[in-house]
Amino acid sequence: MVKTWQVANLYILTHIGVIFFLYPDNMIQAMEVSHWIGILTGFLLHIIVVWSYIKGLSLFDRRNVVDIFLDAGKWIAFLLLAPVFVYLLAVIVISIRSYGEMITIIFLSSTPLWATMLLTAILAAFLAMQGIEAILRTGLLLLVLCMPPTLFVLFSSFQHVDWHYLLPLFEGGAFQWSFVYNRSFLMGLLAVGGSFVFLGFVQPEVAFNQRYIRYASFLLLPLYGIAVYVPLLTFGHSTASRLMFPFIFVTDIVEVNWLMFERTSLFFTMSMIAFVLLFISLMLWNAAYLVQKVITVRTWSIVWAIAFVLFVICVSIDDWEQLEKLIWWNTFLRLYVMFVIPGVTLTLGLLYKRKGGAAYG
């Protein structure tokens, strides 16, 4: 079934979920001035990666990456996809762990971390076991429920903005792109290349029109911009770099007098967590899908199994430093997933087309 809108929606929502938490901090740590260059660089990377990926996919007639790679050879497919699997697991662990931590920091100061992580894991697994179509539809429901408060907070977050902080636009060595090797910048790629892999997994059950995904990817640019620039404009770089979750902090100081609630950040954080849950369950489903290609098991059992194992791993991560280490290790896998998988897909696609396979575009 063609579900372009649902796929595009899921693509956007899962990105929103990861953009607003760790990404602002990473970018602010990575650069002192002219953050827009970093943002644009990240965004261009994203565009290149995603576009070549979906271009490659579209050269085949509604097939997913796993099948495409399997055609190239069983062992090639295994070698190509095994890192992806590890990457997915690591991303899930990172997300569950970091968002669990954030939930305890923001809402539940005395609740033990394992409890919040358990909740996250259960919710994500519950959704993931129902399959990709349920995930897509949940995305739609969450769009309807969470988008109004999200937009409201996004707009109101400009309340304390001082536009002078935008300046200077060009300064220093930003154009030498030395920040590209900065650890923080690379860690920030989680928001850039975090969730796009799923686009290659949903077919043939769910088909989509690649053109609209490309349009949708442009929606991400303002989001990247807002996530980084609103804290910068509110606090200035020197203050913002001292904050753990800069964007969440900005939403925390927004004053809305006519609301019965004191903290508008609440709605925003809630919506973000909902999107992140969506993201985690999507990754979980992806991982389960890969397992199912190797051994035949029911979706629900493998999803719960993975979720349980990952939950145990999450619990065994003691502090934030270990987590940062994990994010750092995972960065290499992410670079692999960002460049090798789309690259191989595109190459295989072009070869396939030259051989005169199905002439679909």
Add this chain to the structure above:
Amino acid sequence: MGSRSFKLRWIAVCLSMLLTIPAGGCWDNKDINHRSLPIVMGIAKRDGIYKVVLQVPEPTEGTTDLRVIEGKGTTINDIVDKISTNMESQIDLLHLKLILFEDEFAKEGLGDVIESFMRAHDISAKVMVAICDEPLESFFKNINTFHKNNGTVLLSFFEKNAGWNPQVAESSVWEVFRSMNSYTHDVSIPIIRSGTGTVIESRGSAIIGSGRMVGNLTPGETLIVNAFKGSSAQGKIEVMKNATVEIISSATVHRHTMKNGIPYLKSKIRLKVTLLETKGSPSQENIRHEVSKLLQSRYDSIIGKMKATRADILATGQYFRSNLTRDQLEHWREDYLPRLNCEVEFVTVIQNTGLLRDS
């Protein structure tokens, strides 16, 4: 899916959900009536020992009583913790709205305290900050004799849609924190004391430079600061020799240039006023001139104070961000602020003369 597997799925979900409940559950569950929600915290530091005064509204049948609790200790959290153990309910700083520093403490430096407030997630960064220029004990005692059963009287004083007034500076914890970290942005925070007829008497505002109180502004000067920053000076009544006017609206335009390392800032503040009272019959031209002159002199005095204290409360440095490199900006306060060349032009428009025709 078969219905069997579906059933199994449900059982799995229900079981895992149920497991979380008896496993202790409800870690943060504490009913609101078992929490004490202080709304004002007064902090003083005497001989290296902190003194914390909390004003806690105590809801009782019908009315809300205000209770004032004091404690002493080496850190603020330690004091709050001590008070909490001694009280019948748990102290929750979540709803803290105002933090009052005794002026002596403010002069000594607020840096550490502000930073710990920012770090703690149970204190909102939106908490207002003010300086109290009388001993905290007498302040709270006087406050309590007024409005005994209105728990939120102190808040209304600072709230924009309630008792706030452009002569009162507004500053919250995060703004003070920003001024401590920023190169070009300082703040002024209000100075208050308990009043005789009204609850609170405004005493102008304090200039905070690098987390310390380094000077103070009169209420009239605070008004200019607010107008300069673009937050409106609406509703403020200005008394002059010959007339009293009410400011209806204000708008500000700035122009900045940098010549030979000397920053120049030209500002134009447009005020729309309405006539309230006149003595004799001064011409409109006269009144306009007088308003501009009055404000001009206040502005000059602010600039003088800024240069003297090296605290950029008008955030003038912000305008030169594109003219200076980051390293230069870092030394804005020392190198450039004292040399800042400021010109301001007040354009006064008498929008109307009230219900009377100008004679």
Add this chain to the structure above:
Amino acid sequence: MTILQALKHRASLNADIRFQKMTLSGLEVELTGLSSLIDFNASLLHIQQQVHQDTNTGLPLESVIGNLGPIVAEPTEHQLMSSMLAGHLILWFERIDAYVLVAPVSRPLSRTIEPPTTENVLRGSISAFVEDIDTNIGLIRKHVASPSLHVHSYLLGTIQKKRIVLLCNDNVVDVRLRDAIVAMLEKNKEMNIQNLQQLSTALGFSKWSLVTKFNTSELPQEAETALSKGKVVLFMDRMPFAIILPSLMWDMFAVENDRSFPVIFMYAIRFLRVFGVLINILIPGLYVALVSVNPDVLRIELALTIAKSRIDVPYPSLVETLLLLVILELILEASIRLPKSIGPTLTMVGGIILGQAVVSAKLVSNLLIIILAATTIANSAVVGFQNSVTIRLFKYLLVVLSAIYGVMGLLAGLFLVCSYMAGVTSFGIPYMHLMKPRGEPNG
């Protein structure tokens, strides 16, 4: 012993089996039937007239008999009995030993068409379905005068036969859906179906589903819309409503009658229903979360007011909320059971108890009363009682989760509900689907 004698023997067990002898144009005839279903006098008159007419036109005897009704080919006692139970009159021609099934004049055992009792209509057709299945089909035919409307009849059950009629508009119906339903009905021919639960089993739905798989409506107008959208409508004998398959989430918010209003009002009304559902699901949980776990979210004034109203309330807000929620559910349930004349008493007692006494007795805070009143009212804004039950249940999930995790629990509950609803499908059609006549699904 003839079959008739056996039947007579049975009559001692069933007082309403009646036997009557008569002569029809010189033939000895015995009639049997259930006097509770058949108006005997009128039927006799009818048969006599018909036979008289036929003999006068000079038809041969076989044709006269044949005109009365079908002759039972190989009569057995069991077969005759079930024909009798289905409301037929049996004629036994003694001389040729033939059993003929005659369609008699039945007793009027059904209501006449009346306004609906569980659904209200503003500005729309107010005739509602009745127990008689043929009347219902007739009503639909009146509404949909289309040659593409097809009616398929099925008899299900072994001991008790139940007639189930499937209607669909072949031009627009989702063919996979129709074929799947037909296949399930054919497959489960032996199943006895007395209620919707059994029907749900027969159609192969899971027993544990939390959302209703059937949308039911008393209104022919609704059934008509469903048909035109490509859904399938089932009628069960003696059930005074149409069973619409599949039941979709949007059915919770939209009724056809909305279209009697200008478009803007229609959307406004539907938005109101969506809002109502959200309020209903969220508010009790929100109360628990804000009062017990995250009071920092509330404005200080509100926090103090709530704290004031909760002084002396002896138990945590979770218990408080659950307690009152259960009482409210009891009131709802009781007002369904009670005769209409006693109903108001219940409302009054409930109102007084909940509105005043509970608060002044310090058993619950008065804010909670307001919240639960809002919840109950919002609960009724949903279209269809079957849907409101679902929402009522989800509410509890959110309340419990909120007590543990505060606002985070509220979100978790909402997420669970969303993902559950997103996962539900019936016959391959997702619950969240927006039904369009045989188009590509878009929801």
